[in-house]
Amino acid sequence: MSSTENNRSPCRAEAEIVDLVSSLIRFDTSNTGDPSTTKGERDCAEWVAAQLQEVGYETEYVESGAPGRGNVFARLKGADSSRGALMLHGHLDVVPAEPADWRVHPFAGAVEDGYVWGRGAIDMKDMVGMILAVARQFKAEGTVPPRDLVFAFVADEEAGGKFGCQWLVENRPDLFEGVTEAVGEVGGFSLTVPKPDGSERRLYLVETAEKGLGWMRLTAKGRAGHGSFLHEDNAVTILAQAVARLGAHRFPLVVPDSVAEFLEAVGNETGLDFDPASPDLDGTLAKLGSIANIIGATLRDTVNPTMLEAGYKANVIPQTAHAVVDCRILPGRQAEFEKTVDELIGPDVTREWVTKLDSYETTFDGHLVDAMNDAILANDSEARTVPYMLSGGTDAKAFAKLGIRCFGFAPLQLPADLDFSALFHGVDERVPVDALKFGTRVLEHLLKHS
Template sequence: MTPSISAEDEAVELAADLIRIDTTNTGDPATVVGEREAAEYVAAKLTEVGYEIEMVESGAARRDNVFARLPGADRSRGALLVHGHLDVVPADPSEWSVHPFSGAIQDGCLWGRGAVDMKDMVGMTLAVARRFKRDGVVPPRDLVFAFLADEEAGGKYGAGWLVEHRPDLFAGCTEAVGEVGGFSLTLPDRQGDPTRFYLIEAAEKGMAWMRLRARGKAGHGSFLHEDNAVTTLAEAVARLGNHRFPIVLTDTVRELLDTISEVTGLEFPLDDLEGSVRKLGPLSRIVGATVRDTANPTMLSAGYKANVIPSTAEAVVDCRVLPGREAAFEREVDELLGPDVTREWVTHLPAMQTSFEGDLVEAMGAALRAEDPDARAVPYMLSGGTDGKHFEEKLGVRCFGFAPLRLPPELDFASMFHGVDERVPVESLRFGARVLDRFLRTC
């Protein structure tokens, strides 16, 4: 009998193949590329080992998603959804050391757009799903594997469309694991020995992209103007962009900081929380963004000619809101904008938070410790957003981020997300495939 191919052996190859498929999501459906080709690749790999797959177009041409279900030993238990997205954000090859869609392996890393967001996890998931089917593995519960479109633009043509129009694809799913969690953070303990904390996402800030609009009186650029829409908008945008919302310590962030403090002796006093969070190194950018709401102006639009005062001016603001803070956040925003600027939500997805306890959490921790005996699983909040928002809001699924990676302590992992020279260490990817394999056998 031919020995089974291990998931870790396949994961790197599959992730590299997926990176080579340019799945750039610009946010404009007219210029999105590659999602269908990536979905067809995934579908072929699943079909090859015997899965019955369903490939679904989600609300627009070539926005394709792939689903496969592996029956478990106890069909009465809720199914576990294992999801990943196939799209990536744009990349400018002129800025990179290697071509962003080369899938190159050099200096011990797999390079390319999507290496950490999130074709590494898609490669691991696909490798484990293939091994289970080849080996006849029966997991404890049903596993639903979902490979999705359009996450990078909020999921309108992906998870958002699917939960509205095809909820049957998620039948029986009560819990889910997806991206941006399970990666290691190395800190010295009280004796100075390195301790690896594995941050599992148990919460996400809400994602709200807001359009602002000011109206004024159009006129000639040479005249005096007291009712200039551009000036009104610019002043409001500056007030909002310079504002600092209050620090709020949620249950998830508190548990993370308390656990790190207990093990390392580091202190995180409330009167200098942002300063003390910097002790976490490069990861402080992620954790620091989860202690207060943010509203960052990202786009401005006004006018059509240098000597014409326009009647309208618009801006787009990227807002990220802590769980339980939405009403207070909106009140503060309205006070800052004033009566002459209106706002509307372009994209509005709520925050989510779940408790860090239960059998699934225990299974994640046990799988990590089996591969790294010194692993310490801790919860954290993601400052961004994932498809999990759609699954929790519309289907009531309890969602976690668990794409396990044991990372070199010196790697600036936070900068890899949407950054230039995005890459993941090959050994981290192999580690993650082993952990995911163990986890899905015991979940």
């Protein structure tokens, strides 16, 4: 329970949020990255549209570049339409899940032990549900927000947005007409940190920056031959050595502005020294618990080998070998990153970008940031909002191309001992029921004062 919550009756949005999220999870919108095996978002998108239409919205359903890749848009007119519109966006697809690995079926939307369980519970059908719940409440009750609101429910985020936000931005920019700011994932969640006096403080992390995302395909060519012969020109060996060099490389420490602001704020609260020049910075970060994995990854570029492909028979040396590496690049580091990769893989391996999305960074200021802070404090009076950089990527990368200023703010008040970062794409993904209700109240406040 938040420090300012009382015995008032729950608002309409808060009362239905759990049922909405549970229903959303029951739609299996698994995105494998392969259009031939991806289930698509059509059924879920049509259900979302029906929930909006039920309370009086006019909705637009759009398929983004491929059959079944469903997206839904709706607008709510505000008191001052001359102001730039605010967009609330959430993706409907999820990463696949293997039911045998889970305590509960990942697409059952079960509510047990104070949690809503299932794939997408925190990435990101929780936020989709909160957006939908507040949108329904505003329309049903006749609430007029300060400015126009655009509600966007989109496809294909988990595979980079080629059949989602990227297609929409390139082919249907009219859907975003007048939008100047946007709120989506991954931010607004609480991080409980220890204070020097033994007490604790909840910080709410607002995402103001994202690393660039790129999936790079490496290719090595050699001379085919019989597996029993001496062979010095083996494509598999050439590729394996290059991949090993990439995997073992540690990129230099770089501290972007958003990360520096985060470290300063956390240092002020905890008394810990997060000096970027400290040789034990990684060790100090570890004292923050599970969130250290995310923050540590925003201090340097990373490249992780993820896929290997070569050969077709045990006794045949193949002519070609391929690998895929996952690249995450800090703002302003693209050219230096690619130069380093070229040096590491050497002249006998070629590379190409399969997917390449730019980094993004904005400042932690302005009316919308103030409104986020006020919305959190209205529901948790002892809290503090701080900016941070996401080590991954979101649909904000595409929306930023239209000049839209983007933030990650899907508010959740989390138990201090919950390993939140491990739930993203993890087994037994779940979201606390109380966190959903808290987030819905925060989002309602934000949209009434944005």
